[in-house]
Amino acid sequence: xDLYRKVFFAVSAGVTLSLLLSMSAVAQGPTExxxxxxxxxxxxxxxxxxxxxxxxxxxxxxxxxxxxIIAPYLWFPGLSGTVGARGHDASVHVxxxxxxxxxxxxxxxxxxxxxxxxxFPVDFMWVRLDDDKGLPxxxxxxxxxxxxxxxxxxxxKFGYRVVDTDMWKIDALVGIRYWHLGxxxxxHPSGFYQSRSANWVDGLFGSKxxxxxxxxxxxxxxxxxxxxxxxLDYQAGGLLGYKxxxxxxxxxxxxxLYENYRGNHQFIFDVHESGPMLGLxxxxxxxxxxxxxxxxxxxxxxVWSGDPVTVTATGSNFNPKHTVTYNWTPNGGKLSSTNAQTxxxxxxxxxxxxxSAVATITDPKEKxxxxxxxxxxxxxxQPYPPVVRCSANPTTIAIGEPATITMTATDPQGWPMxxxxxxxxxxxxxxxxxxxxxxxxxxxxxxxxxTGTASxxxxxxxxxxxxxxxxxxxxxxxxxxxxxxxTFEKNPKKPWRVDNDCKDTxxxxxxxxxxxxxxxxxVVGYTDQEESVNVQQLGSQRSVNVKYYLTTDGPNKVDASRxxxxxxxxxxxxxxxxxxxxxxxxxxxxEEGTIVDETQVQPQSRNAPAPKKKAKKAAAPPAN
Numbered sequence: 001x002d003l004y005r006k007v008f009f010a011v012s013a014g015v016t017l018s019l020l021l022s023m024s025a026v027a028q029g030p031t032e033x034x035x036x037x038x039x040x041x042x043x044x045x046x047x048x049x050x051x052x053x054x055x056x057x058x059x060x061x062x063x064x065x066x067x068x069i070i071a072p073y074l075w076f077p078g079l080s081g082t083v084g085a086r087g088h089d090a091s092v093h094v095x096x097x098x099x100x101x102x103x104x105x106x107x108x109x110x111x112x113x114x115x116x117x118x119x120f121p122v123d124f125m126w127v128r129l130d131d132d133k134g135l136p137x138x139x140x141x142x143x144x145x146x147x148x149x150x151x152x153x154x155x156x157k158f159g160y161r162v163v164d165t166d167m168w169k170i171d172a173l174v175g176i177r178y179w180h181l182g183x184x185x186x187x188h189p190s191g192f193y194q195s196r197s198a199n200w201v202d203g204l205f206g207s208k209x210x211x212x213x214x215x216x217x218x219x220x221x222x223x224x225x226x227x228x229x230x231x232l233d234y235q236a237g238g239l240l241g242y243k244x245x246x247x248x249x250x251x252x253x254x255x256x257l258y259e260n261y262r263g264n265h266q267f268i269f270d271v272h273e274s275g276p277m278l279g280l281x282x283x284x285x286x287x288x289x290x291x292x293x294x295x296x297x298x299x300x301x302x303v304w305s306g307d308p309v310t311v312t313a314t315g316s317n318f319n320p321k322h323t324v325t326y327n328w329t330p331n332g333g334k335l336s337s338t339n340a341q342t343x344x345x346x347x348x349x350x351x352x353x354x355x356s357a358v359a360t361i362t363d364p365k366e367k368x369x370x371x372x373x374x375x376x377x378x379x380x381x382q383p384y385p386p387v388v389r390c391s392a393n394p395t396t397i398a399i400g401e402p403a404t405i406t407m408t409a410t411d412p413q414g415w416p417m418x419x420x421x422x423x424x425x426x427x428x429x430x431x432x433x434x435x436x437x438x439x440x441x442x443x444x445x446x447x448x449x450x451t452g453t454a455s456x457x458x459x460x461x462x463x464x465x466x467x468x469x470x471x472x473x474x475x476x477x478x479x480x481x482x483x484x485x486x487t488f489e490k491n492p493k494k495p496w497r498v499d500n501d502c503k504d505t506x507x508x509x510x511x512x513x514x515x516x517x518x519x520x521x522x523v524v525g526y527t528d529q530e531e532s533v534n535v536q537q538l539g540s541q542r543s544v545n546v547k548y549y550l551t552t553d554g555p556n557k558v559d560a561s562r563x564x565x566x567x568x569x570x571x572x573x574x575x576x577x578x579x580x581x582x583x584x585x586x587x588x589x590x591e592e593g594t595i596v597d598e599t600q601v602q603p604q605s606r607n608a609p610a611p612k613k614k615a616k617k618a619a620a621p622p623a624n
Contacts, residue, residue, distance in 0.1 A: 064115065064116055066113060066114070066285050067114045067283070067284075068112065068113055068283070068285045069110075069112040069114075069281055069282065069283055069284070070109065070111055070284065071110045071111070071112070071279055071280065071281040072108060072109045073108055073109065073110065073251070073278065073279035073280070074108065075108075075277045076099070076275045076278075077096060077099070077255070077273035077274055078094060078274070078275055079092065079271050079272065080094070080271065081272055082268060082271070083269055083270070084268035085267055085268070089268060092271065096275050102129040102130060102131050103129060106126060106127035107125070107126045108124075108126075109123075110123040117160055117162075117164060118158070118159075118161075119159045119171055119173070120157070120159075121159075121173075122156045123154070123155040124154050124155075125151070125153045126152045127151050128150050129148075129149045129150075129151075130146070130147060130149070131147045131149075132146050132147070145185055145186070146186040146187075147183060148184040148185075149183045150181075150182045150183075151179075151180065151181055151182075152178075152179075152180040153177065153179055153180070154178040155175060155177045155204075156176060157173045157174065157175030157204070158174065159208075160172050166212065168209070168210070168211060168212075169210040170209050171207060172205075172207055173204075173205065173206050173207060173208065173224065174205045174206075175203075175204050175205075176201050176202065177202045177226070178199075179198075179199065179201070179229075179259075179261070180198070180199050181198045181269070182195070182196070182198075183195070183196055183197070198267050200228070200229030200230060200263060202227055202229060203227065203228045204224045204225065204233065205224060205225065205226060206222065206225060207222070208221070215319075215320065216242055216243045217241065217242050218240075218241050219238070219239070219240055220240075221237075221238050222235075222236070223235060229261060229263065230259055230260055230269075231260045231261070232258065233258070234257075234258055235257040237253055237254060237255035238254060239252065239277065240252055240253060241281075247282060247283040248282055249280070250278075250279070250280060251279035251280070251281065252276070252277065252278055252279075253276070253277045254274065254276055254277065255274065255275065256274040257272065257273055258271075259271060290317050291317065291372070292315060292316065292317040292318045292363065292369060292370070292372045293316045293372045294313055294315050294316070294360075294374035295313070295316070295374050296312065296313050296358075296359050296374035296376035297311070297312050297314075298311050298376040299311075300378070301377070302378065302379045302380075303347060303378065303380065303381065304347075304380070304381055304458065305347055305349065305350050305352070305380050305383075305459070306348045306458065308345065308346060308347065309333075309344070309347060309378045310342060310343075310344055310345075311342070311343050311345060311378075312341060312342045313326055313342075313359035313376070315361040316372075319363060319365070319366065322364075322365045322366070324361050324362060324363050325339065326340055326359060326360070326361055327339060327359065328343050328358070329357065329360075330345060330355070330357040331355055331358075332355040335357065343357070347380060351380065352380045352381060353379065353380055354377065354378075354379050355377070355379065356377045356378070357375070357376045358373060358375050359373065359375075359376065383413055383456070383458070383459040384412045384413070384461070385456070385461035385462060386409050386410060386411045386412075386417055386454040386455070386461070386462065386463045387411075387412070387463065388407055388408065388409045388452065388453075388463045389408045389409075390405060390406070390407050390450070390451075390452050390465035390466055390467040391405070391408075392406075392467035392469050393406070394469075395469060396469070397438075397470075398471070398472065399441055399443065399444055399474070400438065400439060400440075401438065402438045403438075403469045404434065404435075404436055405421070405430075405434070405436070405437060405452065405467050405469075406433060407419065407433045407434070407452035407454065411456050415457055415458050415459075417454045418454070418455050418457065419431065419433055419452065419455075420453045420455075421435040421450065421451070422450070422451045422453075423449065424450075425443045425446060425448040425449075425471075426440060426471075427440060428450065435450060435452065439469070439471040441474075444471055444472070444474045445472065445473030446471055447470050448468070448469045448470075449466050449467075450467050450468075450469065451465070451466050452464065452465055452466075452467075475584065477583060477584050477585060477589075478580060478581045478584060480589055480591065481578065481580075481581075482576075482578060483512070483579050484509070485505075485574045485575060485577060486501070486546065486574060486575050487572075487573060488574060488575070495542075495573060496541045496545055496604050498546060502575075506546065506549055507554060507555060507556055509550070509577060510550050510554055510558050513550075513558050513562065513563075516579065516581075518581065519562070519579055519581040519582055520561075521550075521563050521577060521578070521579055521580075522564050522566050522579075522591060522593070523543040523547055523566065523575055523576075523577060524568040524575065524577075524578065524592045525539035525540055525541065525543035525546075525566070525567055525568060525574075525575045525596075526539050526542075526569065526570065526571040526573070527539045527569075527572075528570060528571075528572050528573055529570050531570075531573065537567070537601055539567045539568055540567040542574075543565035543575050544598060544601045544603050546565070547560070547563045547564075547603070552603075565596040565598065566593035566594060567593050568593040578591070578592055
């Protein structure tokens with residue numbers, strides 16, 4: 001019986017441990033399957049050991065919803081190392097094809113939950129392998145042994161995403177790896193049955209680095225190391241992921257795993273294995289795909305009518321590999337192009353106000369969520385007319401004199417201006433901001449108003465200003481009128497006497513004077529050369545006597561205040577009559593003679609004696 005047991009354990013240990021090593025290599029599935037995705041229009045493959053790959057829009061750290069990943073996988077490793085049981089060690093070298101040839105049944109997969117920067121990956125595997133080997137000794141009744149090996153590995157972890165950018169994502173992870181190895185052996189033909197198992201747990205810490213290569217592809221490098229029941233437990237690997245659908249990704253890569261466990265009952269599991277990995281990830285939860293969006297801008301946002309405006313549309317979350325189309329619809333002005341990303345709006349003739357151009361960006365290769373619109377707004381500014389002010393120098397001119405009119409004009413927009421002038425009188429000349437007006441006879445007593453107008457060269461807005469120039473009325477001068485004379489030659493004995501002929505003249509003259517409401521009559525008495533020598537004050541006497549007749553003796557008496565006797569020079573035996581109207585004397589005119597002092601010269605009646613003579617004394621010369 002002891003020999004039987006030794007043979008049994010020797011054979012079964014070799015077979016069992018070989019299968020267990022193969023099984024363990026398959027069992028430790030790709031818990032690190034993942035890809036990183038930049039913020040683009042496409043989506044990258046998901047990972048069971050990382051937060052849900054980022055769609056276009058906010059980063060994972062901005063997404064406060066739960067994300068879930070389901071990831072079935074396969075690992076095809078070969079292994080080598082040492083296994084042993086009950087004091088029997090064996091060197092093992094198993095290829096991936098040997099593992100597959102003994103595969104009976106299995107379940108492999110991983111799930112991951114994540115929220116914000118926290119990640120919770122869990123990997124589980126259950127695999128069953130079988131083998132049927134003949135015994136090396138034929139002297140026993142038993143000819144073969146049937147071996148069933150099962151392996152279960154559970155690897156829960158939790159971690160924190162310490163770097164989360166569009167291109168790079170780095171997770172720090174800690175967790176455990178629980179191992180279970182069990183075997184059932186049956187000898188044939190006796191049917192003898194034996195069952196054994198081993199269980200242990202290792203603590204782990206590790207990291208995972210993800211690099212986005214494109215909107216759909218990403219590279220992941222992962223690893224962990226630890227121990228506990230095992231002296232050393234570590235792994236390293238790399239994966240390349242590619243999204244075939246928005247929530248489905250394929251993974252392919254390579255993985256290396258090493259385990260050095262030496263447990264009770266002299267169980268030895270000191271092996272390393274490596275081989276290719278294949279995986280499929282399916283993403284659930286999280287935010288829905290971000291629809292495409294568009295943003296529009298106008299430059300500049302405020303212009304004058306006639307100035308160009310450039311409008312630009314920029315799309316986001318569109319597939320960068322697709323060519324999008326643009327369509328512009330303005331509510332004013334004329335676009336240089338309606339199907340380009342950038343267009344120019346011709347604002348000629350547009351009234352002041354707010355306007356916009358709406359752009360629609362479309363991806364014709366997408367069937368849904370393939371378009372976005374945006375609006376570029378701009379305004380036509382309200383122009384203002386020029387500000388003007390006019391002044392005159394001098395402000396009062398006489399007929400024939402000029403005045404200078406100056407206009408000060410500024411345009412709020414800084415546009416060039418044109419100028420024009422008009423006037424209500426005078427002769428106007430000049431251009432630009434200066435004009436000259438000259439007063440004419442028709443302007444006497446009036447005010448000339450000069451108007452200056454400034455107009456801008458673009459909006460044709462204008463403003464006017466005025467300046468006034470006063471032209472005083474012409475002052476009328478008095479013109480002395482000659483109303484004739486009376487002579488004193490008929491009566492040599494009484495040369496001062498007013499005779500009948502003179503009276504007829506004076507009667508007519510008095511009536512004429514009465515018809516004149518204003519003015520005075522100067523009566524100038526003259527003498528001849530002989531009289532001026534021999535007769536004292538004869539000319540004064542003649543003028544006084546004429547006044548006396550007009551105011552006292554005559555039939556048409558006139559106001560004495562309106563008759564002024566004056567003494568003239570030696571011009572003949574006569575009195576001359578000059579009517580002097582009220583007002584200023586015209587230039588160069590003088591009243592004839594000198595005023596007679598009527599207190600010294602009394603009127604003479606018809607029979608009065610002649611004035612006294614003064615020998616050899618000439619009469620006074622005519623007054624100036």
